[in-house]
Amino acid sequence: MRAIEAGALLRGPWRALPVLGVTQVLAWGALFYPPVLTVPLIAAERGWSLSFTMGGFSAALLAAGLVAPLVGRLIDRRGGHVAMTAGSLSGALGLVLLAVATHPAAYLGAWVVIGVAMAASLYDPAFATLGRLFGAAARRPITLLTFVGGLASTVSWPATRALCDGLGWQGCCLVYAALLALVAAPLHAFALPRKPADPPPAPPPGAAAPAAVVPPHGKTFLLVMAGFAAYAFVPSALSAHLIAMLQRGGIDAATAVTIGMLFGPCQVLARVTEFAFGSREHPLHLARFAIALMVAAFALLGSAGVSVAAAAAFYVMFGACNGLVTIARGTLPLALFGPHGFGAVVGRLAAPWLAMQAAAPLVLALTVERASDTAALALAAAFAAVSLGCFLAIRKPG
Structure with a gap:
């Protein structure tokens, strides 16, 4: 590149x-x-x-x-x-x-x-x-x-x-x-520059047709909106509660905080890797891979239990997922719905994302209080699974 x-x-x-x-x-x-x-x-x-x-x-x-x-x-x-x-x-x-x-x-x-x-x-x-x-x-x-x-x-x-x-x-x-x-x-x-992008030039005769886009409404738009909104529950809820959960699971406070510090560097590393090797992949594939990684992280923690090694692996996968989802939030709507009216599309997708971010810490706190940490993690995993299901249900325009 x-x-x-x-x-x-x-x-x-x-x-x-x-x-x-x-x-x-x-x-x-x-x-x-x-x-x-x-x-x-x-x-x-x-x-x-x-x-x-x-x-x-x-x-x-x-x-x-x-x-x-x-x-x-x-x-x-x-x-x-x-x-x-x-x-x-x-x-x-x-x-x-x-x-x-x-x-x-x-x-x-x-x-x-x-x-x-x-x-x-x-x-x-x-x-x-x-x-x-x-x-x-x-x-x-x-x-x-x-x-x-x-x-x-x-x-x-x-x-x-x-x-x-x-x-x-x-x-x-x-x-x-x-x-x-x-x-x-x-x-x-x-x-900030003010001049909007020039419209793309007309393709020469015989050139391959540009990638199709779909209207920013209907089933595909609702699936994208639901997929990102469901995922938004996960980082918002875990950022507020996961360190405390690890401590209640038997990991001392200093070690739990040190494990939590893996999140940021793994976000950046995942973004650098995507930029270097994944930029030719459709953003839909990126979103699916990232959320599947999050589901796998929950499965790992659920099967292995709370330990230093399992928690560290979870945070590595969590950070990588979140780093990639951030890219997908900007690039997937562009690839699916095109650049025309892109600001309005991004704004509509942001509304349920932000609402879910606001609700997630309280919902998880109530789940911990009335059930258990295990139930709270299962709830977060369920949101990740719903998100993955939404992205798997989207058909890439051809």
Whole structure:
């Protein structure tokens, strides 16, 4: 595959890649990853229950799901430079409101504003922007962007811990608000390319017909939507509960956390491998392989039981699956439904994904409380199996 010239990253549509690379790290690092560290501090200072305080983050994800289709349509009409600038400014406002909120209603309202920012700042609007800029050729830049996005948690968690230790959680929120307003928003507004992709040239006489696409509605669209939504339950639920499950299964806390750290590097390694060797495969095959790997990981853990070796293998497979599914979320809709109206398609698919992310931690917590860890893992495995069934039922257009 031809390398990207350095100069191309400063002009034309390829300039979007370094711009979005920076802003994705800032957006994920400021909006999505900090709550695991800041919410316990907020709960302790405000005197609220941990469940209520974390419920603010779930409210943000629900708000993001409601707004996502609107954001996708806005990107189709006006471009990512409009929608994502609004997202960065909304994120800055939401974080400022979060820092000063002392009443429970004001606290939840701040999270709703942050949720609107998520819908216009994270992967889905970035993928929609790349689809508008590159058209049918967006697969490569989407994959490359996920390399950089995979670094966000690696940067955010140590930075959030340091900021909370030095400035308190309010100071941390204000620093992240400043980064979104003063760095991410100007990059989106002034550095993102604006010209959409040119329509593909007409094929010469006798050339093979281009790959067929299907309309973004009906059975195929519903299967794609259901497949991704069912999968969304798995990483959201496991990220909130799996480390604690491993500890209850007999693995000490330090070892469990060390095993959990395998997730991030395996995500990135899987994406690099796909970029190097799998870019010619249809994204439907990628989605099927990734979810089958997740189902196999649950089968391994269920048969071998909780042990250090089994947990480590599970996290390796889990990380690889999630890394590949992230790519498939951007490339499969493009391959099946085509680049026309891609932002609206991505937004419609994002809505149930975000809603499932919001519900999954609570659902799994109730399952653990009322049944057992084994039942909770079985429930997550069932969602993975449903997801695989959806993708297996999709017929690749020919």
